[in-house]
Structures are given as C-alpha cells and as structure tokens.
Amino acid sequence: MDKLALIIAVIAIVATFASATSASVRNEAHQQANNIQSILKELSEITHRQFESYLLLEQENTTIDHAKANIYEATFNMKLDLLESNLELLVRRCSSMFFYDAESPEFYDQYIGMISDLRNQISILAYTAKGSRRSILVIDGKLTALYSVLNHYIGNRFRPIFEKRGDTV
C-alpha cells in the first residue's frame, strides 16, 4: 500500500512538473510570436508610408530623396535585426521541449532565408520611385508569407500530440 502511494505521488510530481514546463514554454513561445507579428505589422506600416510618398514623386516625375531612402532601408533592416533576435528566442525555446517537435531547425533555416530575401528586396526597391504600388504589394506579400510560415510553425509546435498534422493527413 505504501509503495502504491509512493508511485502515485511520484507520478503526480512528474506530471505537475511536465505540465508547468509545457505551459511556460507555450506562453513564452506565444509571446515571441506576438513580438514577431508586431514587428511585421510595423514593417508594413513604414513600407506603406515610404512608398505612398514615392507615388507623389512618380506622378510629378521627380527623383527620390536618397537620404530618405537610406533611412527607410536602415530602419527596415534594424527592425529585421530585432525580428531575427526574437526568432532565435522562439526557436531556442521551442527546441528545448519534449512532446512534439515541429521541425524547428527547418523552420529556422526557412525563416532566415526569407529574412535575407526581404533585406535584399528592400535595398533594391527603396531606391526607385518607379512602380511604387507594385513595391508595396511585393513587400506586403513577403511580410504575409512571414506571418503565414510563423503561424504554421506555432500551430504545429503546440498541436496536441494526439492530433494529426495537416501535412500528414
């Protein structure tokens, strides 16, 4: 009887610990995901402001102000630096947990590739006033892809272990 009580107590302690750890990881991961989403929203806002000012230049057929383009490129890249550091925290936290692995190294690699691509796109588009509407669409499209891939990862990472993954059904 004593042994049974001891086993039940140990199981209860382990379950409590696992549950608390899981909740902590989930909360922190969601916090980092929220931070990334906020940065993506800010990037979209500064892009709209920048290229809407270019629309006027395009109509007037005047050239862009290089100083403004420099500042936009630098601001955008600084925000991507911040996004990348949040991404590292997110992936590090999610990779250190048991239960379910949503292919964190693959996600990290894919996300870094998308950030690299965005950095390059901005350095090209920031310095031309031609096709400003298209530039807004291109950047918004890339930001949407970053939202989408993040959502997919978080969805898979914290999917209950008894659920099938979308891509294996």
Next chain:
Amino acid sequence: MKPEKVFNVAEYTDTPIGRNSLDGPKNGADYRDNFVVPALADYQTIKLDFSETIGTTPSFLEEIFGGIIRERILSPAELKRRVIVISKYESVKRNINKYIDEAAAKLN
C-alpha cells in the same frame, strides 16, 4: 603578409548606410576603397566586425563585396576566404555569399 586584421566598422561609422557618395560621405564604396582593399595587400584575412554598429544595410555590404568582384580585385573564392563578416545576424552573413555570387555571375 601579416595573418589577420579585425576592423571594427563602428570606428568608421556607427550607421553603415549607403552605397556611394550619393548616399553621403560614409558609404560602402568609400569603406571598400580606403580600408578593405588597402588592407588586402597587407593581411591574409580581414574581419569586418559589425557588432557595435547600429544595424547594417544590404546596400553598404553589397557595395563592399559586390564591388570587390566588379573591380576584379579578388576572385569569388578568394574573397569568401579572405574577407569575413562578424555579425550577430545569420541572415546578414548569408547574404554576403549572395552578393559575391551575383556580382560574379554578372561579370561572366
């Protein structure tokens, strides 16, 4: 030839922005021509440390690395081996190879 030199880019500018003189007096072309290229004559390896700068921009980096290829100062393989970027951000480091490869592809 001496083995290695580390450049703290923040000593040149804390905000590495811009490709050439159109973008201001501190720019990628100026840094390439007056710091990186002269050092290549004296050092086997050069490390560009961006740890203390306030971010970095692709146009500044592309002008350094793509410019060295366009000016035919080093081959792509030599450049990748001899000039190394120190950055906290993996996406920035990954782009360096892209600048080198794209500039080399345009030359061919």
